[in-house]
Amino acid sequence: MSQKRSIFEDVSETQKPEIRTGAIDGARRGSRRAVRIWMALLFLMVVAMIALGGLTRLTDSGLSITQWKPLSGALPPMGQAAWQHEFDLYKQIPQFTEQNSWMQLSDFKQIYWWEWSHRNLGRAIGLVWALGFFGFWALGKIPQGWKGRCFGIGVLGAVQGAVGWWMVSSGLGGDMLRVASYRLAIHLGVAFTILGFIAWFVYALGREERDLMQARRAREKKLFGMSTGWMHMLFLQVLLGALTAGIDAGRSFTDWPLMGGQFFPPYAFDIQPIWHNFLENPGLVQFIHRCFGYLVFIYGTVCFLKGNRSPNAATRRAFMIAWISMLVQVLLGITTVMTAAMVHVAITHQLVAVLTFVLIIRARFMAAYPVVSGIRG
Structure with missing residues (x-):
C-alpha cells in the first residue's frame, strides 16, 4: 500500500509520472x-x-x-x-x-x-x-x-x-x-x-498527423467542395491552353475583347469534319479558351467571396492569395494574345498558371485542414 503524502511535498525529478503518448504518437x-x-x-x-x-x-x-x-x-x-x-x-x-x-x-x-x-x-x-x-x-x-x-x-x-x-x-x-x-x-x-x-x-x-486529424474535425465542407470545383476548372483551362498553344492559336487573333473585330471569330467551322474545328481551328480553339477563362474567373471570385467569410484567418488569406494570382493570370492571358504570344510573355503566362493552380490547392487544403484561430488569435 502506498504511503500518504503531504500535498505540499516536493516531487523529485525521478518521481515524475510517466507520460504516455497516444496511438498516433506511438506509430512509426x-x-x-x-x-x-x-x-x-x-x-x-x-x-x-x-x-x-x-x-x-x-x-x-x-x-x-x-x-x-x-x-x-x-x-x-x-x-x-x-x-x-x-x-x-x-x-x-x-x-x-x-x-x-x-x-x-x-x-x-x-x-x-x-x-x-x-x-x-x-x-x-x-x-x-x-x-x-x-x-x-x-x-x-x-x-x-x-x-x-x-x-x-x-x-x-x-x-x-x-x-x-x-x-x-x-x-x-x-x-x-x-x-x-x-x-x-x-x-x-x-x-x-x-x-x-x-x-x-x-x-x-x-503538419503532424495528429494535428491534421484534429484539424479535419473543423473542415469547412462547403468551402472545400467549392475549391475542389475551382481546382478542376483551372485544370481544364490548362488543357484548353495546351490545345491553344499546340496549334499556335494564340497568334491567330491578337485583338481583345473581340476577335477579328467581332465577338465570335470568323471561319470557326471551316474544317471538315466539323468536330475537327474544336481541336484544329485556331479561331474556335482560342475563343473556347477565352470564354472558359472568363467562367473560371467568375467562379473563382465566388469562391474567394465565400472563403473571405471563413472564421479562420489563414483560410481567408489562402483564398485571397489564390484569387489575386488568378487575376494576374487573366491579365497575362490578355497580354499574351495582344502580343501574339511573345516568348517571354507566353512562358510567364504558363508559369503563373502553375502558381495559380498550386495556390488554389493550398486554399483547398486550408479548407480541409483549417488552422483554427483561438481567442488570442
Whole structure:
C-alpha cells in the first residue's frame, strides 16, 4: 500500500509520472521533414520541367530528336559525324521538309539542345525520385501510410515519360508539322496532375498527423467542395491552353475583347469534319479558351467571396492569395494574345498558371485542414 503524502511535498525529478503518448504518437513517424524536403525538391524540378517544356514548344524544338533512347539518349552527339547523323534523321520528318528545309547544322543544334535538355531534366527527376524513395524506404524513414503515396509519384512519372514519347511520335510522320495538340494537352495534364499531388503532399507533411486529424474535425465542407470545383476548372483551362498553344492559336487573333473585330471569330467551322474545328481551328480553339477563362474567373471570385467569410484567418488569406494570382493570370492571358504570344510573355503566362493552380490547392487544403484561430488569435 502506498504511503500518504503531504500535498505540499516536493516531487523529485525521478518521481515524475510517466507520460504516455497516444496511438498516433506511438506509430512509426518516419522523418516527415526529410521526406517533405525531398518532395519540395521534386516539386521545383517539375515546375522547371513545365517551363522548359513550354520553351521547347515555343521554339519548335520538340521534334528535333526523332528517337527515344531512355539510357543512351542522355548523352548528346559526340563529334561531327554523330551530329550529322542526328540532323539526317531530322531531315526525314515533315517539319524539316515542309517548314525548316532552310536549316543548316548550326541551326539544328540550337533546337536540339532545347529538346535534349527537356528530356534530360525528365531523367533527372526520375533519378531524384528513385534515390529518395528507395533510400527512405531502406532507412525506414517513410512515415506510416505514406509509402503508397510516394510510390505513386514515381508511377505517374513513368506514365509521363511514355506519354511524352507518344506525343513526340505524332509529329514524326504523315503530314504533321508539329505534335498533335490533344496529345500535348494530355502531356501537360499529366504534368499538372503530378504537380498537384506533390503540392498536396508537401502541405500535409508540413503538419503532424495528429494535428491534421484534429484539424479535419473543423473542415469547412462547403468551402472545400467549392475549391475542389475551382481546382478542376483551372485544370481544364490548362488543357484548353495546351490545345491553344499546340496549334499556335494564340497568334491567330491578337485583338481583345473581340476577335477579328467581332465577338465570335470568323471561319470557326471551316474544317471538315466539323468536330475537327474544336481541336484544329485556331479561331474556335482560342475563343473556347477565352470564354472558359472568363467562367473560371467568375467562379473563382465566388469562391474567394465565400472563403473571405471563413472564421479562420489563414483560410481567408489562402483564398485571397489564390484569387489575386488568378487575376494576374487573366491579365497575362490578355497580354499574351495582344502580343501574339511573345516568348517571354507566353512562358510567364504558363508559369503563373502553375502558381495559380498550386495556390488554389493550398486554399483547398486550408479548407480541409483549417488552422483554427483561438481567442488570442
